Amino acid sequence: MQLYQSQSLKIYNSLSGKKETFKPINEGHIGMYVCGPTVYSNVHLGNVRTFMSFDMIFRYLKHLGYKVRYVRNITDAGHLENDADAGEDKITKKARLEQIEPMEVVQRYTVDFHNILNTFNFLPPSIEPTATGHIIEQIELIKNIIDNGFAYVVNGSVYFDVHKFNETNEYGKLSKRKLDDLIHNTRTLDGQCDKKNPQDFALWKKAEPQHIMRWPSPWSDGFPGWHLECTAMSTKYLGEQFDIHGGGMDLKFPHHECEIAQNEAAIGKSPVNYWMHANMLELNGQRMSKSTGNTVNPHELLSGDNTFFSKAYAPSVIRFFIAQSSYRSVLDLTDDGLLASEKGFNRLMEAMNLLGSIQASKASSLDIESWKQKCYDAMNDDFNSPILIAHLFEAAKYINQLKEGSETLTSEDLNILKDTLNTFVFDVLGLENNASNNSGTDKLSGAVDVLIKLRQEARANKDFALSDKIRDELAEVGIQLKDGKDGTTFSIQ
Known part of the structure; x- marks a missing residue:
């Protein structure tokens, strides 16, 4: 018997606005689609959080014994600036600015x-x-939508007729928006004069002469609409109806709303049974934004080469930090939060390392089966990783008590404890046991801090030659000092 047959999984469905008992379309099989990146720049840390959440979900579904087909696309054309139907393609713009081919941009950032x-x-x-x-596939999908009366052609471009669709269907049911409200709040934008209504969206855009990325179609040489791409790829590999569609909260409207409309217009079926949305990642209590400078990318967080954090953080520490919050909650990325997660992660890894030295007893003083089911119950409750982690820390406490001899476990229960911890810590949460590496990092940090203090003393004594020597020799071994108003920090290059 597969594990999923003994576990009742509930998923929060954005479409219904409530948790629902999960039942796949085909028993034992799951089709899951997650909107991937538009590859015109380094991946955003907020996107990493979304993909990390669905990686955990993918891992847990596989652990339960489901055969999962997980499809995550790469958007390498058709995504215009500001997620609109007018303006420049994001990839083409990057190629123009750097004077390279669009596919060089795609390759670099993929x-x-x-x-x-x-x-x-x-x-x-x-x-x-x-x-x-x-x-x-996208051209064929457009043909079906036109044939069914839900799209129109203007000057070589094809637009989805939202008002026509709404006569027999419900546009806005995922985002809980009414078309009348959208009409009232919409202003006419430049470049949308071909549309019957501002709410209509592009299925195919005729390429302007300067637009590099273009393909022939029955309507013009042009390129597909951003929303259409995901509908074509998801239904090609997962079928006209599939189990789970995921993505960031920012994609709920209009992207996912348009996907539903396209599928219903082309095929006559609602495409997805469970819509899942990961929430936003903030930085120090504010939305990340390049325009305000309140942003940090994954490379900078991993290297420590930024002005927001006191040190570099290991990938598993960042992963552990993200797992300590529900995927549906807004997560505030702070230095204090990461430092606390690092301590917690190290404590958990130290407990995992202790497991190998624990001796079994003839009797158990702990109810391991009950604890094990609590771990499953947490994940079965819409993948509640924070509650799971609380149970893992409970186990870490057990392990220390076992080591001290104040608690006992039979050989069978000890094996259950080891297997369960390995399953949830490494297989499901995807953490890696580098506690020893972290220990080495902490020692390095301590040594560099000593040198920073010696350099400060040298500067106070006006011994600038020694001050410069410490800075330069650290730089030679890849340790960059940064002097700021709050003192000196370092990053490892």
Whole structure:
């Protein structure tokens, strides 16, 4: 018997606004689609949080014994600035600014995306399709939507007729928005004059002469609409209806709303049974924004080369920090929070390392089976990783008591404890046991702090030659000192 047959999993469905008992369309099989990155820049840390949440979900579903087909796309064309139907393609703009080919941009940032996810110990998806690899499927989908009367052609571009669709369907049911309200709050934008209504969205855009990325179609040489790409790729690999569709909260409207409309218009079916949305990541209590400078990317967080954090953090520490909050909650990234997570992570890893030296007893003073089920109950409750981690710390406390001899476990219960901890710590949460490496990092930090103090003393004594010597020799071994108003910090290059 597979584990999923003995566990009752509940998932918060954004479509219904409540937790629902999960029942896959085909028993033992799950189709899951998650909107991937638009590869025109380094992956955003907020996106990493979203993908990390679904990596954990993927891991748990696999652990339960489901055969999961996890599809996460790469958007490499068609995503215009400001998620709109007018303006420049994000990838084309980057290519123009750097004077390189668009596909060089795609390649560079796809590699970066994969490198970052590998650093954080992600499992690869089952399929990672690209938008440019599915132009034919998108054209066929547009034909179906036109034939069914829900799209129109203007000057070589094709637009989805939201008002026509809303006569027989419900546009806005995922985001809980009413079309009348959208009409009232919409202002006419430049570049949308071809549309019958501002709420309509592009399925195919005719390419302007300067637009590099273009493909032939029955309507014009052009490119697909951003929303259409995910509908084409998800239904190609998961079928007209599938189990789970995930993404960031910011995609709920209009992107996911448009996906539902496209699928219902083309096929006549609602595509997804369970819509899941990961919430936003903030930095020091404020939304991350390049324009305000309140942002940090994964490379900077991992290297310590930033002005927000006191040190570099290991990938598993960051992963542990993210898992300590529900995927549906807004998460505030702070230095204090990461420092606390680092301590907690190290404490958990130290307990895991102690496990090998624990001796079994003839009797158990702990109810291990009950504790084990609590771990499953946490994950079965909409993947509640914070509650799971609380139970893991409970186990860490047990382990220390076992080591001290104040608690006992039979050989069978000790094996259950080890297996369960390994399952949830490493297989489900995706953490890596580098507590010893962290210990080494802490020692290095201590040594550098000593040198920083010696340098401060040298500067106070006007011994600038010694001050510069300490700075320069640290730089030679890859340790960069940064002097700021709050003192001197360092990063490892």
